Amino acid sequence: MKKALVIIALSVLVVSCEKTAEVKEVKTAYVDTSVLMKEYTEAKDLEAKYKAQSEEKGRQLQAEINRFKQDAANFQSQAQANGQAWAQQRGAELQKREQQLGYAQQQLAQQLQQESGVEMDSLVSGVKKFIKEYGKKNGYSYIYGTGDAATVLYAEDKYDITKEIIKALNEKYKAEPKAETKEETKK
Numbered sequence: 072m073k074k075a076l077v078i079i080a081l082s083v084l085v086v087s088c089e090k091t092a093e094v095k096e097v098k099t100a101y102v103d104t105s106v107l108m109k110e111y112t113e114a115k116d117l118e119a120k121y122k123a124q125s126e127e128k129g130r131q132l133q134a135e136i137n138r139f140k141q142d143a144a145n146f147q148s149q150a151q152a153n154g155q156a157w158a159q160q161r162g163a164e165l166q167k168r169e170q171q172l173g174y175a176q177q178q179l180a181q182q183l184q185q186e187s188g189v190e191m192d193s194l195v196s197g198v199k200k201f202i203k204e205y206g207k208k209n210g211y212s213y214i215y216g217t218g219d220a221a222t223v224l225y226a227e228d229k230y231d232i233t234k235e236i237i238k239a240l241n242e243k244y245k246a247e248p249k250a251e252t253k254e255e256t257k258k
Contacts, residue, residue: 097212100232102202105218110237113244114194121187128179132172139168201240 108114143165150158206214214232215223 098210099213099215100211100230101215101217101223101226102236103218103231103233104216106233107198107218107237107240111198111244112241117187117190117194121183125183128183132175132179135175136172139165139172142168198240201243202236205236205239 146158146161146165150161153161202214205211215226217223217226
């Protein structure tokens with residue numbers, strides 16, 4: 072009877088050991104999100120697009136500012152010659168123009184920030200979706216993010232898949248038709 076109990080106990084032990092040996096290894100990795108956004112071609116293109124828009128619209132506004140400065144300088148030299156009534160009227164006009172230029176600068180900055188923010192949010196959302204699909208496809212249980220908004224304080228370099236993700240995202244981006252091409256086909 073004791074032999075039977077020992078055999079049963081050993082059988083249970085062997086079976087439980089086999090089950091613990093079947094535990095699947097958890098595959099994890101991390102992506103340095105700050106490096107990803109610096110090296111991802113679509114993010115670079117988006118940044119260049121809004122930088123160019125900012126410079127173009129900024130040049131137009133700067134021309135207006137330069138005209139205002141010239142008018143203000145002329146006002147200074149003509150104020151004594153044309154009298155106090157003229158100086159008050161012209162000064163009020165210049166002050167109003169200065170305020171309008173200030174509002175125009177603020178509005179331009181807000182407009183560009185809002186437009187780029189919408190596109191950047193869309194880009195980040197697409198990157199997250201891509202990483203999720205990449206993780207599923209490649210058998211990862213977890214993919215962590217590091218960088219500016221660090222969620223991982225330490226990880227071994229061997230778990231860094233940032234370059235793989237950048238390469239795959241850039242290949243996907245190159246293969247996609249560009250937005251301008253999509254719009255042209257709609258017309």
